[in-house]
Amino acid sequence: xxxxxxxTIDERALAATLELLEEVGFEATTMQAVSARADVHASALxxxxxxxxxxxxxxxxxxxxxxxxxxTGDLTRDLRRFLRAYAATWGSPAARAxxxxxxxxxxxxxxxxxxxxxxxxxxxxxxxxxxRAAPEGAVDPAVDPDDVFDVLLGAVMARSxxxxxxERDRPLERTLELVLRMLAPRPATAARTxxxxxxxxxx
Amino acid sequence: xxxxxxxTIDERALAATLELLEEVGFEATTMQAVSARADVHASALxxxxxxxxxxxxxxxxxxxxxxxxxxTGDLTRDLRRFLRAYAATWGSPAARAxxxxxxxxxxxxxxxxxxxxxxxxxxxxxxxxxxRAAPEGAVDPAVDPDDVFDVLLGAVMARSxxxxxxERDRPLERTLELVLRMLAPRPATAARTxxxxxxxxxx
Numbered sequence: 377x378x379x380x381x382x383x384t385i386d387e388r389a390l391a392a393t394l395e396l397l398e399e400v401g402f403e404a405t406t407m408q409a410v411s412a413r414a415d416v417h418a419s420a421l422x423x424x425x426x427x428x429x430x431x432x433x434x435x436x437x438x439x440x441x442x443x444x445x446x447x448t449g450d451l452t453r454d455l456r457r458f459l460r461a462y463a464a465t466w467g468s469p470a471a472r473a474x475x476x477x478x479x480x481x482x483x484x485x486x487x488x489x490x491x492x493x494x495x496x497x498x499x500x501x502x503x504x505x506x507x508r509a510a511p512e513g514a515v516d517p518a519v520d521p522d523d524v525f526d527v528l529l530g531a532v533m534a535r536s537x538x539x540x541x542x543e544r545d546r547p548l549e550r551t552l553e554l555v556l557r558m559l560a561p562r563p564a565t566a567a568r569t570x571x572x573x574x575x576x577x578x579x
Numbered sequence: 580x581x582x583x584x585x586x587t588i589d590e591r592a593l594a595a596t597l598e599l600l601e602e603v604g605f606e607a608t609t610m611q612a613v614s615a616r617a618d619v620h621a622s623a624l625x626x627x628x629x630x631x632x633x634x635x636x637x638x639x640x641x642x643x644x645x646x647x648x649x650x651t652g653d654l655t656r657d658l659r660r661f662l663r664a665y666a667a668t669w670g671s672p673a674a675r676a677x678x679x680x681x682x683x684x685x686x687x688x689x690x691x692x693x694x695x696x697x698x699x700x701x702x703x704x705x706x707x708x709x710x711r712a713a714p715e716g717a718v719d720p721a722v723d724p725d726d727v728f729d730v731l732l733g734a735v736m737a738r739s740x741x742x743x744x745x746e747r748d749r750p751l752e753r754t755l756e757l758v759l760r761m762l763a764p765r766p767a768t769a770a771r772t773x774x775x776x777x778x779x780x781x782x
Contacts, residue, residue, distance in 0.1 A: 541733070
């Protein structure tokens with residue numbers, strides 16, 4: 377009679393990873409340390425995650441609050457809810473402890489992956505869904521939503537990791553307002569007129 | 580007769596630091612390694628920089644292009660020039676190699692410093708100067724310029740360090756456009772009306 381498959385292994389390993397990140401930092405959160413803390417054999421960890429980076433990424437991936445996000449069509453309200461969940465993910469002690477180490481890893485390895493390989497640890501799809509659900513005219517079609525997401529991602533990262541921004545500790549609502557400004561349609565005569573002085577020749 | 584003070588020490592140490600960051604990474608760029616590469620005694624380094632973090636920060640501080648920045652008053656042109664110089668600073672191989680390590684250091688030490696202590700390594704003053712030099716009406720007084728700088732800082736950091744953003748490799752002009760959108764005055768009836776549904780009660 378074979379032992380029933382232990383379905384709590386994933387859960388225990390991911391919880392142990394978050395605890396260790398917070399307590400001992402990224403470098404010391406090794407597969408061995410997770411194995412000991414979760415009481416899961418290292419071989420069982422490696423069957424599920426090819427590397428500790430994969431395990432850490434999985435432990436930090438967007439929370440259920442983001443993954444199960446259903447836009448209501450109210451752009452401001454949806455973005456506020458999204459931004460809160462996203463900032464909470466980035467701002468957790470485990471994420472703050474892990475992100476510089478992950479960034480160093482990506483930097484030193486080149487970390488080339490396909491778009492699909494990044495998706496499980498990105499909140500980009502949920503952000504794009506919110507914009508798609510917004511009423512006609514609420515988002516300027518001249519703006520690339522992916523560009524806005526890149527800026528939003530950087531803004532949330534800076535709020536968690538860059539000391540001068542962390543110390544300012546501005547309400548998340550200020551970031552939301554700036555995101556809405558990036559998306560808002562602009563009157564035809566708005567401030568783009570001085571963008572390319574050379575265009576004056578064609579006027 | 581005393582030896583004349585060697586005025587090239589700073590220069591050699593800073594250049595050696597940038598080379599080492601690029602070649603061997605942040606962790607291996609120690610005071611000892613810089614001392615050997617620059618042929619400067621370690622004690623001479625410690626007289627100038629209290630720690631290797633201070634030395635690395637100094638080597639990476641905003642380039643001359645940013646530090647000597649003189650706004651012309653043309654907001655778009657000034658911001659474009661600023662953004663190019665700032666992104667070049669962040670995007671250099673040495674900066675890409677060092678930033679995750681510096682962020683990890685700030686994270687693990689708490690890194691509490693006064694605003695003044697951060698200024699030498701920040702481009703914030705130059706950004707604020709540009710907005711101050713812009714013509715009346717070009718920047719929405721309802722927007723906090725420091726908030727916009729925080730978002731811009733995050734956007735530039737993401738362009739250099741976050742693989743999904745690095746791989747998209749979007750023209751810097753797209754970031755400039757989004758920064759201009761954040762700053763632009765909005766017509767009175769713009770998309771802020773749905774910001775606080777509760778306000779409807781007072782209408």
